[in-house]
Amino acid sequence: MDEAGVDYMILSLASPGIQGISDPAVAEELATRANNDIADAIANNTLRFGAFAALSMHNASQAACELRRAVQDLGFHGALLNDYQQSGPDNGHPATLLYYDSPAYDDFWKTVVDLDVPVYLHPRSPISQQNKLDFAHAPWVIGAPHQFAVQLSTHIVGLCTNGVFDRFPSLKLIVGHLGERLPSDFWRIDEMLARKKPAGMPMKRDFSSYWQTNIYETATGNFWTELLDFHRTLLPEDHILYSVDYPFNLLEEGASWVKTLPYDEKTVLDFIRNHAIKLFKLDE
Numbered sequence: 001m002d003e004a005g006v007d008y009m010i011l012s013l014a015s016p017g018i019q020g021i022s023d024p025a026v027a028e029e030l031a032t033r034a035n036n037d038i039a040d041a042i043a044n045n046t047l048r049f050g051a052f053a054a055l056s057m058h059n060a061s062q063a064a065c066e067l068r069r070a071v072q073d074l075g076f077h078g079a080l081l082n083d084y085q086q087s088g089p090d091n092g093h094p095a096t097l098l099y100y101d102s103p104a105y106d107d108f109w110k111t112v113v114d115l116d117v118p119v120y121l122h123p124r125s126p127i128s129q130q131n132k133l134d135f136a137h138a139p140w141v142i143g144a145p146h147q148f149a150v151q152l153s154t155h156i157v158g159l160c161t162n163g164v165f166d167r168f169p170s171l172k173l174i175v176g177h178l179g180e181r182l183p184s185d186f187w188r189i190d191e192m193l194a195r196k197k198p199a200g201m202p203m204k205r206d207f208s209s210y211w212q213t214n215i216y217e218t219a220t221g222n223f224w225t226e227l228l229d230f231h232r233t234l235l236p237e238d239h240i241l242y243s244v245d246y247p248f249n250l251l252e253e254g255a256s257w258v259k260t261l262p263y264d265e266k267t268v269l270d271f272i273r274n275h276a277i278k279l280f281k282l283d284e
Contacts, residue, residue: 011042012120019081030054035066050280053066057108058087064107076117080120081100081121083122084155085098100164109171122176135147157207160203162203163201176245177245178217189208211235219254221244225260225261237271241279242272258272
């Protein structure tokens with residue numbers, strides 16, 4: 001961290017984490033254990049390390065309670081959810097995939113808002129049924145090359161179109177990899193939804209508008225300056241944050257990229273430091 005110029009790192013449970021556990025009781029117990037373990041691991045150096053809570057998302061009320069404990073008792077900065085929650089018997093075979101965009105999860109989102117913390121929505125590996133249906137013809141695109149962004153972006157669009165941010169206008173969501181490709185499709189998504197006017201769709205605004213108010217993105221492992229330049233024309237400056245995605249990307253990769261950014265010193269400092277301090281209230 002010192003060599004790469006990283007002052008502070010927020011730790012989380014790697015994908016799929018608790019979202020890959022289909023048994024609710026096991027998922028809840030392991031989430032609690034993981035949060036306690038992370039808290040113990042960073043207790044001697046909270047000036048350099050923070051944490052996101054791992055949560056079982058089988059039950060919205062239980063997830064809300066564990067998030068409240070993690071934030072208020074353990075000092076965590078919010079939660080990281082690895083896309084949908086795998087559910088169903090026999091470890092999800094056949095699978096029931098739980099997404100967090102229905103009113104059934106409103107208790108959870110209300111707690112997030114009450115605590116005034118963000119939730120980071122992170123990709124996960126696909127279940128076996130998805131592999132067979134969607135990726136058997138080209139298994140090499142599974143993961144970061146393609147599948148992560150494709151599946152997680154669908155969840156993000158669902159949160160918007162199913163009205164989660166309308167029900168909770170101050171909710172803050174973070175997504176990585178410079179927005180999981182969605183900002184590049186703002187015009188088309190807005191245009192097609194406005195043209196179709198889907199009956200019963202709860203979303204009250206243009207899809208792209210939620211990225212002005214509720215959705216933040218990190219550069220996590222997507223170190224492409226031209227794309228960052230484009231996103232800076234679309235999003236508020238303080239909605240774009242630096243992140244590395246360690247250990248999947250090395251700290252040195254991010255540090256080398258930051259040195260090449262063609263911005264003035266204040267803009268770079270805001271991007272790599274100040275926007276995160278503001279979002280996570282690290283100066284309070």
